[in-house]
Amino acid sequence: MQKETLCLGLLSLGPRSGYEIKQMFEGPLSDFYSLSFGTIYPTLNNLQADKYVSCKQHSQSKKPDKKVYTITKKGMDLMKDNLLGDASSYIRSGNFGDQIKSEFFLLLLFSKYIPDETMNTVLNERVLYLRQKLEQFKYDGPVPGNLDAIRNEKSVSFIRGLASALIETGLNYMEKNRHLLKKKIN
Amino acid sequence: MQKETLCLGLLSLGPRSGYEIKQMFEGPLSDFYSLSFGTIYPTLNNLQADKYVSCKQHSQSKKPDKKVYTITKKGMDLMKDNLLGDASSYIRSGNFGDQIKSEFFLLLLFSKYIPDETMNTVLNERVLYLRQKLEQFKYDGPVPGNLDAIRNEKSVSFIRGLASALIETGLNYMEKNRHLLKKKIN
DNA sequence: ATTATATATATCATTCTGATATATACACTC
DNA sequence: GAGTGTATATATCAGAATGATATATATAAT
Known part of the structure; x- marks a missing residue:
């Protein structure tokens, strides 16, 4: 699954900042998947540039602005499309691409x-x-x-x-x- | 665990080529760990340069030479040292570094x-x-x-x-x- | 007073993968 | 017998991802 689909999927649960997306990976998702800040932040910037998400900056005194991303209609459509494509390709290949390094x-x-x-x-x-x-x-x-x-x-x-x-x-x-x-x- | 320790560990089971090490990752190890050719071949070259493994070239008619690596005494010592260090650090951190992307x-x-x-x-x-x-x-x-x-x-x-x-x-x-x-x- | 942890984004060197290149043999199919 | 796919075998490299670091502040703990 592409990092874009994954970020859109998490944003479909509600508006969030990059930091909060990382918290999901560190918390409830940590045993199934993870992405680093170095992936999350650029991905969100690209998604915003292509209008798949919108962004509201909440200025916080002295902390960096909290950039809260909201998924757009266009983003929801892309996400659903990609998920269907992923599902189909997993069915076709019979290979789920699960990667374990233990x-x-x-x-x-x-x-x-x-x-x-x-x-x-x-x-x-x-x-x-x-x-x-x-x-x-x-x-x-x-x-x-x-x-x-x-x-x-x-x-x-x-x-x-x-x-x-x-x-x-x-x-x-x-x-x-x-x-x-x-x-x-x- | 470093790629060097891992390759040495697999070579401790018997002399092998890089291609055969990859076969182990594709076969019986595929559900627990994997390394790509792009990691295996350079690692073996470095291990050889530092005398942790020796290499015998078996010339095969028209196929590339099969380079069979054998772990040296120096290599066995490094491997055991590294394994002990890994075990200790896992015990200390209580974190097994298992990485899953499902x-x-x-x-x-x-x-x-x-x-x-x-x-x-x-x-x-x-x-x-x-x-x-x-x-x-x-x-x-x-x-x-x-x-x-x-x-x-x-x-x-x-x-x-x-x-x-x-x-x-x-x-x-x-x-x-x-x-x-x-x-x-x- | 100092250390550690949490919030928050951003960047980047290093590492690793996945793909490709090269070369041949063998089995299968059309 | 021509073409396709798979297997052997090493090597390289563009592109992707990580892990670490930088920046800045607040708060809690020692």
């Missing part, structure tokens, strides 16, 4: 070169990390204003449920099978 | 702009794709020579078991909950 799996892969004690700590930390993630996905309380819109998306409950189920499976598997990675019998 | 999740996220019929086909294709992946991870028969070493790694059975469990969970969840994504009652 440092954790690489560490597992080469675990035979890492002392059992160190690997043990790594796995303990991973379990803690996954438990935190699980809590995050199951948490249903209030969230900061700019993240509210995405939380309330119907598709997001589907995704959160899926993520929770996957993490639970991962945790169970690790607790049951981590002994397989041991090199020496203590 | 086109499928983005499509789900914006599914309300995509017709039910199209999304239905997308989900059907995803189920087929996951079933294929599941078969791949469960398959235990013979594999091409250059992929044999990685298949026989003890850590790889752990990873394959984990991947299988995760995919099964994902498939079950999708079959049970895909109706939640529907916008209209047919």
Whole structure:
């Protein structure tokens, strides 16, 4: 999916600044996708130049102006068009282009070169990390204003449920099978 | 993990060419990590220049010479050092740096702009794709020579078991909950 | 008083990918 | 037998993206 489609999609949830879009990537989207400031800001500028979004500058005393972008009719049309095209091409190729770079799996892969004690700590930390993630996905309380819109998306409950189920499976598997990675019998 | 550590790690399983390293990324590693030719070849050249690997050219009639790299003692030492450093820094930060960019999740996220019929086909294709992946991870028969070493790694059975469990969970969840994504009652 | 974190945009060197170039062999189809 | 597609094998590079840094201020914590 192009960065333009993605930014338009996030702006379709409501007007937002580049900084707030980044907050979505750091927050609720962090486990699925991310874009850097170096991508977000130029993309928004280009979208504005081509009238896919409009921009209102809110001058703030002494902070840089907050530039709040609103998606236009033209932008909504482009977004929907692109999404349909993406969906069709994924169907045609049968390839979803999901890209994973997991440092954790690489560490597992080469675990035979890492002392059992160190690997043990790594796995303990991973379990803690996954438990935190699980809590995050199951948490249903209030969230900061700019993240509210995405939380309330119907598709997001589907995704959160899926993520929770996957993490639970991962945790169970690790607790049951981590002994397989041991090199020496203590 | 640096590309150097990763290439050294793969060469620690046995001597290999750059092309064969790429085959590992396209094959058994494709779901966890990947590097392009544009990264692999320069990395191998640099590792050779610094004596972390040695190289034997096998001249092949009319094909380019096959350059088979072998990890040196110096290379093994660097790899182990780097792996320990990586493990320690992951433990310290509690952040595993896993990076996911999932086109499928983005499509789900914006599914309300995509017709039910199209999304239905997308989900059907995803189920087929996951079933294929599941078969791949469960398959235990013979594999091409250059992929044999990685298949026989003890850590790889752990990873394959984990991947299988995760995919099964994902498939079950999708079959049970895909109706939640529907916008209209047919 | 100092350090750290948060808001807010912008830029850019370095890194990485994805595509292309080059060259050949082999299998398949029309 | 001509053409197409796939596989082997390395190399390079334009274009894209990241991660870091710059700028400026407020607020909370130590």
